[in-house]
Amino acid sequence: MKPSSAFLCAVIAAAIAGCNSEHASEPVLWTPLASVSVDSGPGSTSAVAVPLDNLRRALRVSAQPQGCLQVSSAISVTGEELIADPAASDADIWRTTKLHQAGLLVLEGVAAELSHISFAAVPCDTAATGMLPTSVRVESRLSELPTNPGLKLRLVLSQAISAELDAELLAQLIGFELQLDMAITGVEVIADTDLIMQSQADFSPLAAILALLPTKAQDTIDLVIGPCLLQQTSFGLQQLAGFTPRIPGGAGPADGVFVARTSCGFAGAPPGTVNEIARLAAHEIGHYLGLAHPEELDGSKDDLASTSTHNLMHRVPLAATATGLTSEQRSRILAHPFVTEL
Ligand SMILES: [Zn+2]
Incomplete structure (x- = not known):
């Protein structure tokens, strides 16, 4: 292509x-x-x-x-x-x-x-x-490993989400899931247009969104929330709850995490609860900081020995029964240089 x-x-x-x-x-x-x-x-x-x-x-x-x-x-x-x-x-x-x-x-x-x-x-x-x-x-x-590890997030919200979302509460809930302090460094508002990827490796619609924004400060993660995410597959267009272009993130085009509003299947429906959005966002940030799903649908596993299959990094995060991360998962995210003292 x-x-x-x-x-x-x-x-x-x-x-x-x-x-x-x-x-x-x-x-x-x-x-x-x-x-x-x-x-x-x-x-x-x-x-x-x-x-x-x-x-x-x-x-x-x-x-x-x-x-x-x-x-x-x-x-x-x-x-x-x-x-x-x-x-x-x-x-x-x-x-x-x-x-x-x-x-x-x-x-x-x-x-x-x-x-x-x-x-x-x-x-x-x-x-x-x-x-x-x-x-x-x-x-x-x-x-150095920070004493009080934290993350800087720039929120990039679609119009529908920006009208309804309590950003401070969202940051608190994400911080609770990841056990990290959270700082929102800015909020940008974008259109509600669907993002359609032609394949799993087609980052162009995601990159185009970020390319229009002011350059972010270093060590900041762009958290895009709201646009519906659709991916072309051999079965047709598949809806995604979230997407992170690379594990770990931190460089390259489309360098951010993307979370769809949870009601994408229903036009005009409200965006979903802040708890649902926070869990999806925390899961995608987990990918950005270096974590894979503990187990994929085909049975393939991540490279961590201690991972339980039902915590935040479960491949269907909203269906996971436990919150938080294992100690091995936590060690991995703390190794990412974007985890800093706020
Ligand atoms: Zn995932």
Whole structure:
């Protein structure tokens, strides 16, 4: 599939945000680590050395000049390959999913001992018509674990939701689910138009929404609530309760979380209760911070040993019987650099 012009605009906007999102007064949090070219033979880069540190480590990776990337190899300090099978969509999914233009990698769990990483240029779509990146820019970030961990959210609300939603109550409820302090840094209002994705990897309608907004402050998550989300599948258009383009989030186009109002099936119906919206939003933010569903419909599991299948990250969050996260899930979200002291 050829990228639409809206997608290209979004890519450019995201690229600008990626290299210069800092407002003049904001500290520089990301430092350049390497810029490596993609070897046209194997289609991947040489290994980038990643210095070890006791602090939280994260990498931000950008395709140059544009295109998609995948982590092709990740070697630990003991020489162990951390990605056994890059093609398998199983336990390693959070490290090996395709990066559309840019992505953030959180080095926690087994990846906390990462010492070398390399990347492959991959087609963005199944028709393999897109441009392949020729080089990869890698930036690194070190940060301390905050004493009182919190999140900064910018609310992006559709008109119908903005008229009814109590934003402070919503933030409180999301904070309760994730056990994080919450700060709303701004509210933007958008049209109620449905967002229709042509495939699971078609982020263009989502990117187009964010591209129209003022550049967000760094470490802020855009939480879009309200527009109905529809995805084209082999069974026709499927309605989604929420969607997060990448696990974990933090870079690239459509870098945010998207929650549909809970009454999308019924035109003119009220948007749903604040409790329902908060749970869906907390679930999507869980994805953004690095969590997968404990178990998918086909039985595939996430890579955490302790995960119960019926908490916040259940694949049908409103049907889950328990609130909150397991200690392993919590460790993972706390490793994300956007979790900061407010
Ligand atoms: Zn989910």
